[in-house]
Amino acid sequence: MSFDYDLFVIGGGSGGVRAARIASSQHGARVGIAEESRMGGTCVIRGCVPKKLMIFASTAPAAAAEARGYGWAEATAGRFDWPAFRDKLHDELSRLEGLYEGGLTAAGVDIHHARATLVDHHTVELSTGERFTAKHILIAVGGRPSLPGIPGEELGMISDDLFTMETLPRRVLVVGGGFIACEFATILNGLGSDTTLCYRGDRLLRGFDEECRALVTHQLEDIGVTMRLNANPARLDRDGDAIRVTYEDGSAETHDAVMFATGRHPYTAGLGLENTGVKLGRKGEIVVDRWSQTAVPSIFAVGDVTDRVNLTPVAIREGHSFADTVFGAQPRCVDHDLVASAVYVRPHELGTIGLTEEAAAAQGPIEVYAASFRPMRSLFAGSEARAMMKLVVCADTRRVLGCHLFVPEAGEMIQLVAVAMGMGATKEQFDAAMAVHPTLAEELVTMRTPVRRAGGAVV
Numbered sequence: 001m002s003f004d005y006d007l008f009v010i011g012g013g014s015g016g017v018r019a020a021r022i023a024s025s026q027h028g029a030r031v032g033i034a035e036e037s038r039m040g041g042t043c044v045i046r047g048c049v050p051k052k053l054m055i056f057a058s059t060a061p062a063a064a065a066e067a068r069g070y071g072w073a074e075a076t077a078g079r080f081d082w083p084a085f086r087d088k089l090h091d092e093l094s095r096l097e098g099l100y101e102g103g104l105t106a107a108g109v110d111i112h113h114a115r116a117t118l119v120d121h122h123t124v125e126l127s128t129g130e131r132f133t134a135k136h137i138l139i140a141v142g143g144r145p146s147l148p149g150i151p152g153e154e155l156g157m158i159s160d161d162l163f164t165m166e167t168l169p170r171r172v173l174v175v176g177g178g179f180i181a182c183e184f185a186t187i188l189n190g191l192g193s194d195t196t197l198c199y200r201g202d203r204l205l206r207g208f209d210e211e212c213r214a215l216v217t218h219q220l221e222d223i224g225v226t227m228r229l230n231a232n233p234a235r236l237d238r239d240g241d242a243i244r245v246t247y248e249d250g251s252a253e254t255h256d257a258v259m260f261a262t263g264r265h266p267y268t269a270g271l272g273l274e275n276t277g278v279k280l281g282r283k284g285e286i287v288v289d290r291w292s293q294t295a296v297p298s299i300f301a302v303g304d305v306t307d308r309v310n311l312t313p314v315a316i317r318e319g320h321s322f323a324d325t326v327f328g329a330q331p332r333c334v335d336h337d338l339v340a341s342a343v344y345v346r347p348h349e350l351g352t353i354g355l356t357e358e359a360a361a362a363q364g365p366i367e368v369y370a371a372s373f374r375p376m377r378s379l380f381a382g383s384e385a386r387a388m389m390k391l392v393v394c395a396d397t398r399r400v401l402g403c404h405l406f407v408p409e410a411g412e413m414i415q416l417v418a419v420a421m422g423m424g425a426t427k428e429q430f431d432a433a434m435a436v437h438p439t440l441a442e443e444l445v446t447m448r449t450p451v452r453r454a455g456g457a458v459v
């Protein structure tokens with residue numbers, strides 16, 4: 001049977017673009033890609049990139065405060081011009097979008113600006129009415145924000161909306177306690193909005209190392225975010241130009257804007273999957289094997305739509321591995337076990353890789369090496385903010401099982417720890433590295449005595 005394409009990719013985000021480019025340019029496949037919105041997907045247009053630029057923008061007042069602590073008596077961040085920043089941000093996103101489109105075109109990929117749905121195991125239909133057949137189809141449609149399902153929730157914003165606001169809200173409520181809630185509360189606070197974060201649990205960032213969760217929760221409070229823990233909105237109502245938020249406990253408050261950061265779900269609705277034998281999991285995610293292959297041999301899926309590890313570099317690696325495996329005769333599958341990530345909060349970031357102390361202790365005997373201190377730089381400037389570095393070590397094999405950093409630029413630091421841990425480094429190999437002095441990172445190779453032992457027989 002002959003097909004229009006060797007590969008048709010649905011979704012021009014992190015995973016889809018990489019797979020299309022590699023399959024075409026490196027393995028000679030005839031590739032088409034459909035994108036219903038803007039090329040680059042969540043990361044480039046509505047996620048990592050604009051978020052990180054807004055994090056940078058939001059650090060100016062803290063940088064000015066630090067400068068005052070170093071003798072720059074008049075230092076001030078001045079007035080923040082949101083429309084000017086926002087317009088510049090969107091120029092940059094358009095530039096990146098153009099680079100993504102250009103990269104695909106240069107790789108020989110046919111770009112279709114349309115929504116695609118599945119007709120059968122080898123056929124897609126575009127919103128333009130065109131149909132294409134392909135030997136293989138890759139679903140890389142990503143995820144969408146989930147709303148809590150409360151009355152009046154349509155009055156609230158999602159993370160996409162933050163990048164296009166007309167004006168900055170004077171008072172804003174962020175709902176949720178995950179990556180997005182923490183990062184956007186940091187941003188809004190830094191840009192000058194009176195920010196409240198409400199979370200239904202008692203500590204933010206469920207699933208992270210418990211000590212780090214406590215530190216992030218306190219830190220957000222310390223930078224001036226009003227924290228409402230064990231609180232959940234029950235309804236939103238319009239109150240003039242503002243929004244009245246009524247909580248489940250009956251209390252109420254008024255904000256100019258409410259942002260929901262209550263998780264994301266795989267974007268599988270309306271994709272025509274019922275026309276195929278592709279299986280979905282409990283959250284609507286596409287079920288794939290370790291080769292990213294669905295229950296239908298000709299259909300593969302990568303990225304957030306598979307709800308494995310929902311991060312850009314993971315989606316990219318999955319897309320690349322798929323292309324190498326199916327079109328390059330170089331079978332590769334992605335190891336999801338040791339993935340580093342960072343939460344971009346202020347003044348310290350959280351960088352993490354491997355097992356939390358709690359998870360490691362549940363598996364066997366461990367030693368915990370940790371240092372908690374006030375970093376020289378911020379301490380001198382008059383800040384009381386504490387940093388923390390933790391290595392979780394297997395007592396038997398001596399391998400470092402987890403590393404959790406709550407320090408400035410932790411995202412940069414955890415990347416390098418990921419190299420060592422990926423090579424199976426032991427605590428003694430960390431110790432053998434000569435320290436770079438004076439740095440924060442030197443703590444990673446100078447923690448000599450465990451602060452506690454846990455797991456196994458000790459517990």
Ligand SMILES: Cc1cc2nc3c(=O)[nH]c(=O)nc-3n(C[C@H](O)[C@H](O)[C@H](O)COP(=O)(O)OP(=O)(O)OC[C@H]3O[C@@H](n4cnc5c(N)ncnc54)[C@H](O)[C@@H]3O)c2cc1C
Nearest residue numbers: 011013014015036041042047116141142303304310311312
């Ligand atoms: C606010 C925010 C901040 C984030 N920050 C980070 C971060 O700092 N670091 C990090 O690693 N990750 C971050 N992420 C997560 C990261 O963005 C995602 O993991 C990543 O983008 C997933 O890539 P993907 O290819 O699976 O999907 P996406 O990038 O979502 O791409 C899917 C694409 O498919 C298109 N599409 C969907 N359905 C169809 C269809 N039927 N036809 C045609 N096109 C379709 C969509 O328009 C979209 O462009 C963040 C996410 C958000 C929301």
Ligand SMILES: NC(=O)c1ccc[n+]([C@@H]2O[C@H](COP(=O)([O-])OP(=O)(O)OC[C@H]3O[C@@H](n4cnc5c(N)ncnc54)[C@H](O)[C@@H]3O)[C@@H](O)[C@H]2O)c1
Nearest residue numbers: 148176177178179180181261262263264310311342343344
């Ligand atoms: N720095 C980064 O790498 C980064 C940044 C942003 C997003 N991401 C990725 O995007 C994913 C999505 O982020 P997220 O923050 O939306 O999701 P999340 O799963 O991290 O957090 C969702 C939060 O919403 C809360 N919640 C869920 N349903 C609720 C309800 N009905 N009422 C009240 N609260 C509710 C949860 O308790 C949780 O705290 C992350 O898991 C991550 O993979 C990564």
